[in-house]
Amino acid sequence: MSTMHSDFARKDSGREPSVASSNESSSSFPLKREQTIALLLLLVPNLVAWVLLFPGFFQADHQLSMAKFINGSPDLWHSFVWTVLAYPLIYLSPSYALYGLLQVALFVACAYCSISRLVRLGLLRRMVPLAAVFGLFPAFVLYNELYSSDICFAVLLISLTSMLVEIVETRGEAFRGRGFCIRLLLVCFFVVSLRKNAVLAGVVLCIVVPLTFRSVWKRALLAIAGGVVAAVLLDAALPPVLGVKQSPSQELLSVPSLQIAATYNEGGVIPEDANRYFTAIRSEDDWAKAYSPDMADAAKQDVVLTPEFVWRWAELGLRNPGIYFRTYAQLEYPFWSLVNESETYMGIDFACNEQFTHLPLQSGHESYAAQFDGIEAKSTLWRVPGRLQSIVEQLRLPVLTDLYHLVLFNRGLPFWVVAIGIILSRGGRRGAFSIVAIPVICVIVSLLVFAPVPLMRYAMESCYSLPVLLVYLTRRTGFWVCKG
Helix, strand or coil, X not given: CHHHHHHHHHCCCCCCCCCCCHHHHCCCCCHHHHHHHHHHHHHHHHHHHHHHCCCCXXXXXXXXHHHHHXXXXXXXXXXXHHHHHHHHHHCCCCCCHHHHHHXXXXXXXXXXXXXXXXXXCCCCCCCHHHHHHHHHCHHHHHHCCEECHHHHHHHHHHHHHHHHHHHHXXXXXXXXXXXXXXXXXXXHHHHHHHCCCHHHHHHHHHHHHXXXXXXXXXXXXXXXXXXXXXXXXXXXXXXXXXCCECCCHHHHCHHHHHHHHXXXXXXCCCCHHHHHHHHCCCCHHHXXXXXXXXXXXXXXXXXXXXXXXXXHHHHHHHHCHHHHHHHHHHHHHHHCCCCCCCCXXXXXXXXXXCHHHHCCCCCCCHHHHHHHCCHHHCCCCCCHHHHHHHHXXXXXXXXXXXXXXXXXXXXXXXXXXXXXXXXXXXXXXXXXXXXXXXXHHHHHHHHHHHCCCCCHHHHHHHHCCHHHHHHHHHHHCCCCCCCC
């Protein structure tokens, strides 16, 4: 792998990386006007959505995490760093809608800086077209109003992906800038802190980037590994130091648990020893009832990762390979299916479960809890996200319904963009594109292995970076070379 990545650094059709100045890129368009329009395209649609959907959507699981934090019994089910940083704007402010402004600001900053970087590198001539894509794409506008660590993670991946573009385009020379290294370290830290599945991307980057750009391998390793290790150490230190409750291992066992439940549900062959082990967790009937073809939450409940669990799960799988394969495919196929009309579960993403705040919250927090009382009645547009898919389905309008499935809310789009990009990249540039796409690839892999339900929210973690990947794919891989 390192040989392949080293090759692209030397083989580039005899062309040096084009790093254009901002003035050159906007020679026919005043620079300040270009920047202002780009900024407005990113900001205005999101502010309009924030006003229309006020106070916004506080994702249900994060409501629970915040309530536990307020009670003084925090856990690591979701990002502790996000909970701490969001606490002032969600709990101490008059309305948790103020947090929404912070999330919008993060999106605008990451998208704007990434677009500016692509212009400076000569991959774009103007900022406005890509700013329009980021600012007006319906999925981005809608999910920017979903307050959660997932969306912050997805937004920061835009910056990480564009920084990888700069590393590749400058043959690693970007690492010679101290400011760049500090920014990359911070981005890596927050990315890994926000989502545990980002550890995979961090590990891969720690190996691939230093091996590819060996002249700056120390700086590369320090910048990337510094952020990743700091986030991992912080996560490991929180339980013993602050008494933060560790997240249960069942979160890693969605697919295995559902496969076991499907075996009981379909009357598969179950060895006696495996049956004895699994029925100690729950009865045969309860295993069968826990099965759902597209959701593993009930099946993984109370399951604990142990060596014996892995052994019994594998033993069961050897006796029932067809059930195992079919169960996995039914659960995860939306993440690789280019054309599918399956439920996106956007209603779950944007549902406000008031009990997730009220039930765990102790007395003394009435003003905060009151924000969630009858919240669905406070805005006539509150139910729009949950109803969006059904409305499009019922109308069956030509082009619009197809665009909805193929582009606007397609969970399989990241998989196919990456796959096509790797296939169509020429020669050494295939390695370059692979490096730029590492964060997105690792997110996709983690979803295919661990996702308990094919939520659109999970797919959005990789969707936000697609515009940057597509720019790089069309301008530098040989798939579509645009000159001048």
